[in-house]
Amino acid sequence: DAGVTQSPTHLIKTRGQHVTLRCSPISGHKSVSWYQQVLGQGPQFIFQYYEKEERGRGNFPDRFSARQFPNYSSELNVNALLLGDSALYLCASRPREGDQPQHFGDGTRLSIL
Amino acid sequence: AQSVTQLGSHVSVSEGALVLLRCNYSSSVPPYLFWYVQYPNQGLQLLLKYTTGATLVKGINGFEAEFKKSETSFHLTKPSAHMSDAAEYFCAVNRAGGTSYGKLTFGQGTILTVHP
Numbered sequence: 001d002a003g004v005t006q007s008p009t010h011l012i013k014t015r016g017q018h019v020t021l022r023c024s025p026i027s028g029h030k031s032v033s034w035y036q037q038v039l040g041q042g043p044q045f046i047f048q049y050y051e052k053e054e055r056g057r058g059n060f061p062d063r064f065s066a067r068q069f070p071n072y073s074s075e076l077n078v079n080a081l082l083l084g085d086s087a088l089y090l091c092a093s094r095p096r097e098g099d100q101p102q103h104f105g106d107g108t109r110l111s112i113l
Numbered sequence: 114a115q116s117v118t119q120l121g122s123h124v125s126v127s128e129g130a131l132v133l134l135r136c137n138y139s140s141s142v143p144p145y146l147f148w149y150v151q152y153p154n155q156g157l158q159l160l161l162k163y164t165t166g167a168t169l170v171k172g173i174n175g176f177e178a179e180f181k182k183s184e185t186s187f188h189l190t191k192p193s194a195h196m197s198d199a200a201e202y203f204c205a206v207n208r209a210g211g212t213s214y215g216k217l218t219f220g221q222g223t224i225l226t227v228h229p
Contacts, residue, residue: 092177
């Protein structure tokens with residue numbers, strides 16, 4: 001069975017641009033979470049979606065937004081990119097809220113020039 | 114609020130030696146605890162988890178961890194290190210029960226180096 005898949009794997013943008021990152025959860029998983037991992041640090045929670053509804057938000061500015069589609073895939077959008085947004089963005093899925101553990105994809109490496 | 118502290122950003126051991134990676138957590142509610150491993154340019158792979166029940170949990174690749182509530186610790190061990198264990202390890206906490214909204218709180222990570 002396919003795991004969590006994320007696209008693209010790498011992305012280079014310049015300051016001020018916007019970016020869309022995509023995530024396909026494991027088949028049958030309805031909950032998707034997004035994390036930001038800055039180099040040398042642990043992942044930081046950004047959002048969680050379940051059944052297309054936002055169920056949790058971390059301490060990130062409004063430039064960050066996300067949505068979940070009827071097929072449970074998800075997009076993370078970041079506007080007005082800053083140098084500090086350079087990071088590995090990880091998506092994780094699980095079957096339902098409350099289920100453990102979360103299963104992670106390999107991430108999208110975003111570099112801001 | 115929850116937090117995780119991993120003691121030691123770098124740990125170095127010889128092949129065949131004991132691996133001990135330390136994790137202490139803070140949580141106002143009963144926690145779920147996890148150890149993940151991350152290899153270069155990859156995502157996170159679950160090693161083991163504690164939710165309820167037995168406090169000594171066994172995971173993949175010979176790793177195990179013990180939940181000690183009195184010490185608020187969840188240290189990761191492996192009796193004999195292998196070269197393939199070299200990676201970065203993350204301890205994480207989530208609140209237990211109900212419709213937890215899935216926020217994993219991670220520690221800063223510990224890079225494990227294994228010498229021949």
